[in-house]
Amino acid sequence: xxxxxxxxxxxxxxxxxxxxxxxxxxxxxxxxxxxxxxxxxxxxxxxxxxxxxxxxxxxxxxxxxxxxxxxxxxxxxxxxxxxxxxxxxxxxxxxxxxxxxxxxxxxxxxxxxxxxxxxxxxxxxxxxxxxxxxxxxxxxxxxxxxxxxxxxxxxxxxxxxxxxxxxxxxxxxxxxxxxxxxxxxxxxxxxxxxxxxxxxxxxxxxxxxxxxxxxxxxxxxxxxxxx
Amino acid sequence: xxxxxxxxxxxxxxxxxxxxxxxxxxxxxxxxxxxxxxxxxxxxxxxxxxxxxxxxxxxxxxxxxxxxxxxxxxxxxxxxxxxxxxxxxxxxxxxxxxxxxxxxxxxxxxxxxxxxxxxxxxxxxxxxxxxxxxxxxxxxxxxxxxxxxxxxxxxxxxxxxxxxxxxxxxxxxxxxxxxxxxxxxxxxxxxxxxxxxxxxxxxxxxxxxxxxxxxxxxxxxxxxxxxxxxxxxxxxxxxxxxxxxxxxxxxx
Numbered sequence: 001x002x003x004x005x006x007x008x009x010x011x012x013x014x015x016x017x018x019x020x021x022x023x024x025x026x027x028x029x030x031x032x033x034x035x036x037x038x039x040x041x042x043x044x045x046x047x048x049x050x051x052x053x054x055x056x057x058x059x060x061x062x063x064x065x066x067x068x069x070x071x072x073x074x075x076x077x078x079x080x081x082x083x084x085x086x087x088x089x090x091x092x093x094x095x096x097x098x099x100x101x102x103x104x105x106x107x108x109x110x111x112x113x114x115x116x117x118x119x120x121x122x123x124x125x126x127x128x129x130x131x132x133x134x135x136x137x138x139x140x141x142x143x144x145x146x147x148x149x150x151x152x153x154x155x156x157x158x159x160x161x162x163x164x165x166x167x168x169x170x171x172x173x174x175x176x177x178x179x180x181x182x183x184x185x186x187x188x189x190x191x192x193x194x195x196x197x198x199x200x201x202x203x204x205x206x207x208x209x210x211x212x213x214x215x216x217x218x219x220x221x222x223x224x225x226x227x
Numbered sequence: 228x229x230x231x232x233x234x235x236x237x238x239x240x241x242x243x244x245x246x247x248x249x250x251x252x253x254x255x256x257x258x259x260x261x262x263x264x265x266x267x268x269x270x271x272x273x274x275x276x277x278x279x280x281x282x283x284x285x286x287x288x289x290x291x292x293x294x295x296x297x298x299x300x301x302x303x304x305x306x307x308x309x310x311x312x313x314x315x316x317x318x319x320x321x322x323x324x325x326x327x328x329x330x331x332x333x334x335x336x337x338x339x340x341x342x343x344x345x346x347x348x349x350x351x352x353x354x355x356x357x358x359x360x361x362x363x364x365x366x367x368x369x370x371x372x373x374x375x376x377x378x379x380x381x382x383x384x385x386x387x388x389x390x391x392x393x394x395x396x397x398x399x400x401x402x403x404x405x406x407x408x409x410x411x412x413x414x415x416x417x418x419x420x421x422x423x424x425x426x427x428x429x430x431x432x433x434x435x436x437x438x439x440x441x442x443x444x445x446x447x448x449x450x451x452x453x454x455x456x457x458x459x460x461x462x463x464x465x466x467x468x469x470x471x472x473x474x475x476x477x478x479x
Binding site for chain 1: 270271272278279280281352355356359362363364365367368369371407412413414433434435436437439441
C-alpha cells in the first residue's frame with residue numbers, strides 16, 4: 001500500500017500535478033494531486049521522513065533526470081517544483097525541526113551590479129524542490145551581504161549568479177572573501193557568460209551549465225564531508 | 228583607414244555622408260514577426276511537442292504581454308566620414324570601439340554603421356517577479372522569456388525598416404552586434420550610448436553597463452554595398468550558453 005502511495009506521489013511530482021483542482025497535466029484532470037496524496041500518506045501514518053525522501057524527492061529526481069536527457073524542459077521542471085513546494089508545505093509542520101526536513105542551507109544571489117534574476121530563480125526553485133532551505137538575497141548583492149548571511153548561517157553553501165561579462169568578474173572578489181572567511185564553504189557559480197575555466201580561475205568549487213545537476217553535487221559533497 | 232580610400236573610389240554613396248539624425252519608433256506587438264512556434268522552441272519544445280496546456284498558457288500570456296509591452300526602438304546611421312575600420316576595432320567619430328576580431332572581421336567591408344537601441348519596456352521584470360513570488364514558476368519563466376523574445380523581434384523589425392531605407396541607395400547590412408557578445412566587452416555600452424541622444428528609447432545604464440529596463444538591446448550594424456549577413460561565428464566564441472547560438476550558422 002505504501003509503495004503504491006509513494007509511487008503515486010512520485011508520479012504527481014514528476015508530472016507536476018499539484019492538487020485535485022490543478023488543470024495540469026490534462027490527462028490527470030480531476031485526480032488527486034501531490035497535495036491530497038501527501039495528506040493521505042500522513043493520515044495513513046507513514047513517517048514524514050519517508051514521504052519526503054521516498055516519494056517527493058524521488059519525483060523531483062526523476063524529472064531532473066528526464067531534463068538531463070532532454071526529455072523534459074524548463075517549464076516541466078518548474079511545474080514539478082510547484083507540486084513539490086505545495087506538498088512539502090503540508091509535510092513541514094510534522095518535522096520537529098528543520099534538521100530532518102531540509103538537507104542544508106543554500107544562500108543564493110545575483111552578484112553586485114547585475115539585476116538579472118531569472119537564472120537565480122530557476123536554481124532557487126530546483127534547490128527548494130530538492131529539499132534545501134534557500135536564502136534568496138535577490139539581485140545586485142554585495143560581497144558584504146553574502147558574508148554577513150554566511151556568518152548567520154555558517155554551514156550554508158553559496159551560489160553566485162551573473163548574466164553579464166562585466167558583472168561576472170564580481171564573482172571573483174565575492175568568492176575570494178567567502179573563502180577567506182570560511183575556506184570550507186562550498187561556492188558554486190552559474191550564468192550565461194560563466195565557464196568552467198572562469199570557475200577555476202576564481203577558485204570557486206563548481207560551475208554548472210544546467211541547474212538540475214546542482215543538488216546532486218551538493219548532496220555528494222556534504223555526505224562525503226560527513227564521513 | 229580603409230574608408231579613406233572608399234571615399235575616393237567608385238563605392239562613394241552620397242547618402243552615407245548625410246544620413247540624418249537618430250530616429251525612434253514605437254512598435255505594437257502585432258507588428259512584430261514573432262510566432263507561437265518560435266516561442267515554443269525557445270521554451271525547449273523544438274519538435275512540435277509542446278503540451279496543449281503550455282500552448283494555451285503561451286497564447287494567454289502573449290495577450291497579456293501586448294498590454295504590458297512598451298516597445299521603443301531606434302537607430303542612428305553614422306556619417307561615413309566618421310567611420311573607420313581596423314582589424315581589432317572600429318572608430319566612430321570620437322569613439323574607439325574595441326570590438327575585437329570576431330566583430331571587426333564581420334564589419335570588414337562596411338562603409339559606416341547604424342548604432343541602435345531598443346526596449347520591450349519596464350513591465351516584464353515586475354511581471355515575472357510577481358509570478359515567481361506567488362509560486363507560478365512556469366508563468367514567471369514565460370513572462371521573462373516573452374520580454375526577451377519581444378525585444379529581439381522588435382530589433383528585427385527595426386532592421387527591416389533600416390534595410391528598406393538602404394535599398395534606395397543599393398546598400399546592405401551586416402548582422403547586428405551587441406556589447407557583451409562575440410568578444411565585445413559590455414562596458415563599451417557607455418561609448419555606444421554616447422553616440423545616441425540622452426535617454427534614447429527611455430533606456431539608461433547602470434554603473435555596471437546594464438541597460439534598464441532589462442529587456443533592452445543595443446548594438447551596431449555594418450552598412451555598405453559589399454557587406455552581407457553571414458551568420459554569427461559561434462564556433463570560435465567562448466560563450467557557450469549565448470542566446471545567439473540558437474540563431475547560428477557555422478561560418479567557415
